[in-house]
Amino acid sequence: MAEFTAPPDPATVRCPTCRAEQEWADTCRRCKCDLREAAASYLQSRRACLLHLHADRPRAARLAARRCRDLAASAESHRLLAVAALRCRDWAAATVLALGPTVEE
Numbered sequence: 001m002a003e004f005t006a007p008p009d010p011a012t013v014r015c016p017t018c019r020a021e022q023e024w025a026d027t028c029r030r031c032k033c034d035l036r037e038a039a040a041s042y043l044q045s046r047r048a049c050l051l052h053l054h055a056d057r058p059r060a061a062r063l064a065a066r067r068c069r070d071l072a073a074s075a076e077s078h079r080l081l082a083v084a085a086l087r088c089r090d091w092a093a094a095t096v097l098a099l100g101p102t103v104e105e
């Protein structure tokens, strides 16, 4: 059964490269990943996902949603993945994803 976790703290960020959780900064304290670039990539992928969903391209939307989830495994990115899975008619994955952000697709 899926476990529910609290939404991520908006004052902190998890590095998409090394997964270190920290307060917002331009670069990761551990691996020096450019966190601003990662955040920009997340927003770009999120926008692409929504555009693909709107244009009835569910597979492309799912790829973009996976990119979002890889960059930031948040409740929002899991919802995007759930919607994309639903549009791909992958009912099982959509159901599991809708249950909570800790469950893999």
Ligand SMILES: [Zn+2]
Pocket (backbone or CB within 6 Å): 015, 016, 017, 018, 019, 020, 028, 029, 030, 031, 032, 033
């Ligand atoms: Zn890092």
